[in-house]
Amino acid sequence: MRTLTLALLALAMMAGGCSSKVEYGDAQARETVTADFGSTDLQEIAGKMVDDLLSFDPVMKMTREQRPVVFVDRINNKTTEHIDTEAVTDSIQTRLIQSGKFRFVEPSKREQVRRELNYQNESGEVNPETATRMGNKIGADLMMYGNLAGITKRDDNTKDVYYKFTLKLLNLETGIIEWASEKEIRKTRSRSLFGL
Amino acid sequence: MKPLRAVLVAGTVTALAACSASNMVRQEPEPSGNAEQQQVLQSNNALLYNRLRIVDTRTREKNDLLQVQATLRNQWKFELDFQYRIKWFDADGFEINPDAQTWRQLVLPGSNEANVQGVAPNSKAESFEIWVRE
Incomplete structure (x- = not known):
């Protein structure tokens, strides 16, 4: 009887050891799994850039008469680190579009758009009255571009990372940088005394 | 001047606070008279009440967008490391883009003040709330 109890106990422990659990979490919770670039940094940068741009008078004056068209460079x-910087610019772009102050062009979709317009206008399969006409695209007024720089230092117990994100808005007609903003982030990861 | 509603609501600040019956601090500066902000403080969380306060709120409208600045004071002698978020509401009290507003990080040294600022996501925003959490 005692052997059976021990066997059942051992089986239960093994089964427990193999179990896994999936949980949904808060996408905006502070992420500190490692000191590498993470979701919290992305959200911080996007929030700061959008707030800065929407409160910068010279650029916002341009939005009073018409919504400027922006082209996002990389x-x-x-x-x-391998960082998907497009995720940062996507967040910034989304929030600027939702502000109702800016419009954006999508250079990465030009080929697909051209193919679709060729189909509509030249295949003979689409009613010409309903076909979207070519040659009416709106040119971009401003180009958004920037840099993400990082400095990492470490010793046996500590890893210190510093990120500096810089975003600029260039007037394509005049070549003038109309707006620029920076966001700095510092994170330090320390190993505790007993490696826990 | 648009009617303003500024509320500071603190979420879980410490594990200890999470164990208390309720962990919400609410500060409601109400517009009065000549756009002066009257500070009204209600709290049922003594821990947070004693550590973080809104000492000033300022608002202005620029380029059709509501801007807010709130001065937060850490009344504790040690550093407070928390997140804050500004929720924006339209004239009907509907929150604007609830999922789009991100939590921002703030590390406030002991006995120090910091100004947190935000710009409304669009021109429909008429009021706001500032939420903080650990």
Whole structure:
């Protein structure tokens, strides 16, 4: 009897050891699994950039008469990490569109758009009265671009990372940088005395 | 001047606070007279009540967008590390883009003040709430 109890106990412990659990979490909870670039940093940067731009008078004056059209260039990732900088610019772009103050063009979809317009206008399969006409695209007024720089230092017990995100808005006609903003982030990961 | 509603609501600040019956601090500066902000403080969380306060709120409308600045004071002698979020509401009291407003980080040294600022996501915003959590 005692052997059976021990066997059942051991089986239960093994089964418990193999169990897994999936839980939904707060997407905006502070993420500190590692000191590497994470979701909290992305949200911080996007929030700061949008707030800065929407409160910068010279640019906002441009939005009074018409909504400027913006072209988003890539963010240069100068850190040693693999970071999807497009996720940052996507967040910024989404919030600027929702502000109702800016419009954006999508350079990465030009080929697909051209293919669809060729189909509508040249295939003979689409009623010409309903076909979207070519040659009416609106050119961008401003170009958004920037850099993400990082400095990482470490010793046996500590890892210190510093990120600096810089975003600029260039007037394509005049070549003038109309707006720029920076966001700095510092994170330190320390190993505790007993490695816990 | 649009009617303003500024509320500071603190979520879970410490594990200890989470164990208390309720952990909400509410500060409601109400507009009165000549746009002066009257500070009304209600709290049923003594821990947070003693550590974090709104000492000033300012608002202005620029380029059709409501801007807010709240001065938070850490009344504790040690550093407070928390997140804050500004919720924006339209004239009907509907929150604007509830999922789009992100929690921002703030580390406030002991016995120190910091100004947190926010710009409304669009021109429909007429009031706001500031929420904080650990």
